[in-house]
Amino acid sequence: MIPCLNEAENIAACVRMARSALEDADLSGEVLVVDNGSEDASAELARAAGARVIHEPRRGYGSAYRAGFAQARGSYIVMVDADLTYDFGEIPRFVAALDAGAQLVMGNRMDNIQPGAMHWAHRYIGNPLLTGVLNLFYKTGVRDAHCGMRALRSDVLETLDLRTSGMEFASEMVIRAAKAQLAISEIHIAYHPRGGESKLSRFRDGWRHLRFLLVHSPTHLFVLPGAALAGLGVLASATVLAHFSVLGRSWNLHALIAGELLTIIGTQVLALGLCAHAYGTYFLGETDAWFDAMRARFRLEHGLLLGGLIALAGFVTALVIVVRWTEHGFGSLSQENLAIVASELLIVGLQIFFSSFLVSILGLRRPEDR
């Protein structure tokens, strides 16, 4: 299957090479070209060279592939770009890997990038960065997550349930396969300079990949940063209140304000993460071991109790200030530290209290209960 957007310079050669690769290896199959609204003669050229051409007017690499998958008839699908960057002669190796039991076979270009094939910014910044984040978040073990040559069994398409329309489709497929614990194998291949004009938009497509990685992992987007901020905030507050000396000096009011700020923001971000996890679990069919363990252990009432107790502690602290004020005959007051602690506890307690309700509301009518 070849996705094609304005590749008149390359498409006929691609189709011919794909066909002869099948013939030479005695593989039965068809060459499908998904034409993505090309304004040049790509579609006719592909047809003339012997491909079955599918038309998909909605733009985007992902849209093209999803249209192609819906019409593919084979039990194996090998995906190859239409720009002569990949060797069609490698198709039998991908098929052999599927025969050997793999459900997704990824090409890996990283050890054989021909001169001029990949822009240095993609090779040394974009690709390592995005693949690094992808593996940090999703632990796929795939080393070249954006490779355009890959193969899969068509019976895994239902499990993969692919939905993206742009270049981030390349990441989506790898992440979904890893989440579903499919058998993924990797094949080292060469990457050649492109024929014709690139369709990749460096910043737009890079950002779409990154955005996809972030919004599909509430743990990394919210929970871990939130917990780190809140932890740092509590530590800073405790350092001031306990008069610990750090870096050879003691810390006072301003450090306490910074601590309060971090604690409040951290709690807020954490709460957003729980809501995002609840939405993902109940409405997007996501599974997350950490969130599942949390919801098995904690109920709404636990959150209300925790939030209520923290808020109560804040209220009592505020009362202490008022009592001291009365003791001093309602004169001038200088209880800044206590006032900050009281507000910190009240805010965090109320955040936890009401966020617990929101998480619970998100789970009220989960699709499986309807």
Ligand SMILES: Nc1nc2c(ncn2[C@@H]2O[C@H](COP(=O)(O)OP(=O)(O)OP(=O)(O)O)[C@@H](O)[C@H]2O)c(=O)[nH]1
């Ligand atoms: N970007 C893009 N590519 C499409 C689209 N539809 C089909 N394609 C095809 O998807 C394949 C990948 O696009 P390329 O421009 O080669 O992107 P790339 O391989 O990441 O970047 P290069 O290294 O410049 O080749 C090509 O075969 C395109 O013709 C689309 O809407 N957008």
Ligand SMILES: [Mg+2]
């Ligand atoms: Mg390309």
